[in-house]
Amino acid sequence: MALLLTPALARLNASPADKKAAIAEVAALLAEAGFIDPAYGDSMLAREDQANTYLSHGVAIPHGIPKDRHLVKQTGIAVLQVPAGVMWMGEEKARFIVGIAAQNDEHIAVLRRLTRLLGDEARLERLFVTGDVNEIVAALADEAPAAAAPAGGVADFSVKAEIVLDYPSGLHARPASGWVGTAKRFNAQLRVRHGDEIANAKSMVSLLQLGAEYGARLTVSAEGDDASDAIAALCATIAELSHAEKANAPAGFKPAASTAPARPPAAGRATEPSPDDPLVAGKALELALRRVERHLTREAASEMTDAATREVMVRRQAYLGYLPLLRRVSARLLSGQHVVDAWRDAVGETARDDVLAPEQGDLQALGEQVSLALKQKPVVTVTCNPAIDLTVALPSLRAGEVNLAADAARNAGGKGINVAACLADYGLAVTVTGFLGRDNAAVFERFFDDRGLDNRMVGVDGETRINIKLVDEQRRQTTDLNLPSFTVDADAQQALERELDTLAGNAAWVVLSGSLPIGVPAGFYRFITALMHAQGVKVALDTSGEALRASLSGTASAALPHLVKPNRRELEQWAGRALPTLADVVAAAQELQQRGIAQVVVSLGEEGALLVEADAVRQALPPALALGSTVGAGDALVAGLIAAQLEGRYGDDALRRAVACASAKLAVVGPALPAQSDIDAIAARVEIRRIEQPSSHVAPAHATEE
Ligand SMILES: Nc1ncnc2c1ncn2[C@@H]1O[C@H](COP(=O)(O)OP(=O)(O)O)[C@@H](O)[C@H]1O
Ligand SMILES: O=P(O)(O)OC[C@H]1O[C@](O)(COP(=O)(O)O)[C@@H](O)[C@@H]1O
Structure with missing residues (x-):
């Protein structure tokens, strides 16, 4: 397999003196296998200075910095098992050290396997001490559900062709991207089967997970109106690429060689466009x-x-x-x-x-x-489940009766998109990604263009949902009717993972916001957080229910976000108990903070917001203001907190600014912030209170309305 561990690459019962020695040992394993130039070991050490590679639960993933990718001769991994552990980050010890040498985005597959292992603490504990190297090999070989055979056995589509792979280096990233390029030109679904493993020919990660080596027998099959043309074109591409692959094989290449031959240095990732390319530069301008x-x-x-x-x-x-x-x-x-x-x-x-x-x-x-x-590094916002918000203003909402609407507005929405719009209005560079239904994408695309948001959304079949927001002007309440989402398949999820992995290299923050659509597992945000942390990017998370619980399980780790923003109800869901008083809310937020989340922000509707950090607990009380709609106020709060920190504001100042953005947002329907001067004026009226000793004497807060 593209990134499979062999027994020779796993060292059991190691006891390195410190982290530096551990990295040297795992780098030596990779170098001995011919995966890296020994100098890549220095690059792995340099990466630790930029961003810690501790994942969580005793697992660390040292890897080099992107500029040194040319020192990777072949993608591979090696494992050092350290039963007694070695200090890695703060008080955290690493007991399972996975060294990664990756030329492109193959490390995503390893991360996916590891994040699944992190959720299985009993199995991990065994891996820390097992004397059976095959147990470790098997744990890292487990495939993601995406690559598993479909229920009912492995099936080919009806139009098919058999090929024998004659690429000396097997099916690695470069030819796989050529296959994907061809496959994507057709409507037909295209599969490549290797034994019992099946891959989607339109997904590079999926193809790489086939682990097809020289001589592998593959079945290429297709279904759809242009299936025959698709098979013919794909077979032609496979044959054409064979010449280049053979030309790149080292002199003396023997098909039966046990170690794959070295590849020439990668010439940079195709997905990272050069800022000197006139088209890319023109778009940025x-x-x-x-x-x-x-x-x-x-x-x-x-x-x-x-x-x-x-x-x-x-x-x-x-x-x-x-x-x-x-x-x-x-x-x-x-x-x-x-x-x-x-x-x-x-x-x-x-x-x-x-x-x-x-x-x-x-x-x-x-x-x-x-x-x-x-020149600004963009904030990247991720909206997996966007919505067209249909906000209907009613003088007073009466259930079971005919309600005559005073006004209605349709806006591109969804939590991450709202955050993005607020950040852009604040004057910051923003990239939007996530999923978007292809059938009604135009309204979003126009919106992104209009606001100067760099659009990197991944298209999925079907329509983006419509969410109805009923604003009761008399009661000053908003009632939300959020409709079901589109379904997101494994390919689209992997496309988003790859997009994020590329964007992380140049991101100021990554903001993961909102619910997860049908098809996306609850652990998705946790996996993305680990992926982003591996590149040293700060992650903010604003989600609810099962996705929130799955993201916040475990202790201090690189799989936890830097900032989390639940509202009171979401915090109650996470804590599994009612939080009727402010002291209860503070205590639950502190539990989260003590797990290793640097900033826990709890939004409390008209009672403002709490910011719990290691050194202080603060509450911000907003001034009373005219209310347009509360939709997106939580998103404006998140945007304000990130914008403030990017401006160099912290503590009282950051919280004041964040609550001012949320309050200012109440006057506006749709994803936008009022002018800076309006936000400044509100900020001057926000009161900040320090909560030194949370106790029952603190004034109780009331449940917020959604
Ligand atoms: N009725 C209100 N009056 C004043 N400020 C409000 C009101 N509703 C919301 N806010 C501001 O917006 C922020 C987010 O609102 P909230 O409803 O708590 O979040 P969410 O939309 O995520 O549920 C609050 O922290 C507060 O600063
Ligand atoms: O992602 P979710 O939880 O399904 O919520 C989506 C809804 O949340 C919103 O982003 C508003 O969020 P907030 O009011 O919590 O800030 C709407 O635009 C959208 O309809």
């Missing part, structure tokens, strides 16, 4: 210009903005469409210049040479604003 334009429009429209500032905003906006400037920057992008340099030089040139340029100072200031927007 367009998104940055959109965000700046929206920022200027919102500030100009705010009642808090004085007339002189409004004029400046309007003049700066005019430059966003100033043709001489846009022509200059386009020419520079087409010549291959990096987008930030191209923009800066085009602004400089326009300010210097263009006598028509009306206000040089405004142009320079706008230039600076756009440059900053281009």
Whole structure:
């Protein structure tokens, strides 16, 4: 298999003196097997300085940093079993150390197996001490359900062809991506079978998990209107790639060789586009210009903005469409210049040479604003279960009667999308990913373009759900009718995993928000958190029910988020008990914090929010404000807390800003924040209380309404 462990690559009963010695030992195993150049061991040590690779429950996954991937000769893993444990992160000891040498995204499969093992503590305990190396080999060989044979036995589709794989290195990432490229051009479903294992030919991870080596007998089969064409094209691609694969085989290659031959260094991941590519650069500039334009429009429209500032905003906006400037920057992008340099030089040139340029100072200031927007690392928001929110305003909701609506609005929604929109309105770069139903995707795509959000959503069959929000103006209550989701298959989940793995390399934060759709297992967020932490990215989590419980099981670990935001009811669900007083809420939040979640934020509706950190417990009390809709207030709270921290605000200041964003959001229907100046004005009215000793004397809080 692509990443299978062999007995020779597992060392039992090791007792390294410290973490450094443990990494050296596991690197030596990988080097002896010919998987890495020994210098990759230094890269594995360097990675620990950037981000700890401790997963949880005594499992660590040391691996090198991406820039050193050329030192990986062949993808592989090695295991060091340390029964007594070795200090790895803080007080945590690693007892099962999985060294990973991966050229592309194959480590995702290992992580998936490990995160499943983490949920089976009894089995893990045995692996820490077993004297049988085969037990360890078998544990890491277990396949994800996605790769398992379908119920009723392994079946081929009716249109099929048999091939014998003649690639000297077997089916590895490079040819597999060629197969996927061809398979995706067809509507037909395409399967590749290797013995009892079945893979989807449109999924690289799935193909790699077949572990097809030189000489493997494979059956390629298809079903659908263009099945015959698809099989013919796939077989042609398989044959064409054979020439390149053979050409890359080292001199003296013998088909029966037990170790696979070394591959040439990977030339970077195909999914990581170069910022110098004119198309990619043009898109990045367009998104940055959109965000700046929206920022200027919102500030100009705010009642808090004085007339002189409004004029400046309007003049700066005019430059966003100033043709001489846009022509200059386009020419520079087409010549291959990096987008930030191209923009800066085009602004400089326009300010210097263009006598028509009306206000040089405004142009320079706008230039600076756009440059900053281009340089920001994006926050990545993940919305697995988005929704079109249909918000219906009613003077007073009467169940069982005809209700005449005063107003209605349809908006792209879903928790992560709301967070993304608020962050972008706050002036931050944002990438949106998650799943989107292909049949009504247009409304979301327009929204993302309009707001300058980088759209990396994964398409799935069917429609994104519609959620109905009934706003009772008299009672100041919102009633939610959330409809069932689309179904997400294993391929789409793996596509999202790969997308996130790529995005994590350049993300400021990853925000996992909302419920999970049908087909996605409750442990999905936990797995993604581990994947993100392996790349050193902070994760914020806002979900409910089983997904929340599965994400928060276990103790201090890289599989727990940095920040979690339950509302009171969600915290009660997690705790399994009612939390009637504020002291009860604080105690439950502290339990979570003590498990290793640095920031636990509990939203309490009109009673504001609690922020529980190791050094303090704070409550923020919002001012009384006119209420448009409470939909998305929790999302604005999450966005505000992340935005504040990215601005360098912490403690009281961060919580004040977060609650100000949530309060400001109440006035707006749909995913948006009011202008910065409005948020500043509300922030000044938010009261922060320190809760030193949670006790029953603290004023009780009442249950929040959803
Ligand atoms: N009626 C309200 N009055 C004032 N602030 C509110 C009100 N409802 C919500 N908020 C603000 O929005 C935040 C999130 O709202 P909440 O309803 O608790 O979260 P969620 O939407 O996740 O259930 C609160 O922490 C609070 O700051
Ligand atoms: O992801 P879930 O829990 O199904 O909720 C989705 C709903 O939550 C919202 O994101 C609103 O969230 P909040 O009111 O909790 O901030 C709506 O846009 C959407 O309809």
